[in-house]
Amino acid sequence: MTKKYLKPIVYLLFLIIFSNAKSQEVLQSEKQTDTIDGLSIYPNPTSGDKIYITSNKGLTKQVKIYDVLGERVLFKVLVGGELDVTTLNSGVYYVEITEHENSESVKLIVRK
Numbered sequence: 132m133t134k135k136y137l138k139p140i141v142y143l144l145f146l147i148i149f150s151n152a153k154s155q156e157v158l159q160s161e162k163q164t165d166t167i168d169g170l171s172i173y174p175n176p177t178s179g180d181k182i183y184i185t186s187n188k189g190l191t192k193q194v195k196i197y198d199v200l201g202e203r204v205l206f207k208v209l210v211g212g213e214l215d216v217t218t219l220n221s222g223v224y225y226v227e228i229t230e231h232e233n234s235e236s237v238k239l240i241v242r243k
Contacts, residue, residue, distance in 0.1 A: 165232075165233050165234060165235075166233060166235050167186050167188075167228060167230050167233045167234070167235045168186060168187040168188065168233075169185070169186050169187030169188075170184075170185075170186045170228065170230075170235055170237070171183075171184070171185045171186070172184050172226065172228075172237055172239065175237075175239055175240060176239075176240035176241070176242050177216065177239070177240070177241055177242070178241075178242045178243060179216075180215060180216060180217040181213055181214065181215055181216065182213075182214050182216055182239070183212045183213055183214070184209060184212050184214055184226075184228060185212045186230055188230065188231070189212075190230050190231055191208060191209065191210055191230070192208070192209045192228050192229065192230045193206075193207075193208050193209075193228070193229040193230075194206070194207045194208070194209055194214060194226060194227070194228055194229075195226070195227040196216075196219070196224050196225070196226050196227075196239070197224060197225045197226075197227070198222065198224060199222065199223055199224075199225075204218075204219065204224070205218065205219065216241060219241045220241070220243070221241050221242055221243045222240075222241055223238060223239070223240055223241075224238070224239045224240075224241065225237070225238060225239070226238075226239045
């Protein structure tokens with residue numbers, strides 16, 4: 132009786148494992164294509180009150196800045212490329228930039 136159920140169970144486990152591996156491949160390929168072409172943040176490190184965020188397409192960008200604890204400390208929608216960072220203290224931050232459907236994260240160092 133157990134032999135009747137063993138074959139379908141093994142087949143089902145194989146399908147689950149194989150589909151999970153395929154979904155991981157799809158996620159990896161999506162991550163590789165979600166970068167922003169020609170993204171540049173300067174000056175980095177910065178000691179000034181402004182940074183500039185540019186890309187090849189020059190579209191409107193949504194910018195979120197997080198501290199090292201993961202708390203969002205700044206949110207701004209940029210039409211141009213200039214971002215005021217005077218409210219940031221000295222330290223390391225992570226900048227998440229979204230342009231259209233693409234997004235990218237970059238480390239930013241502020242020295243004051």
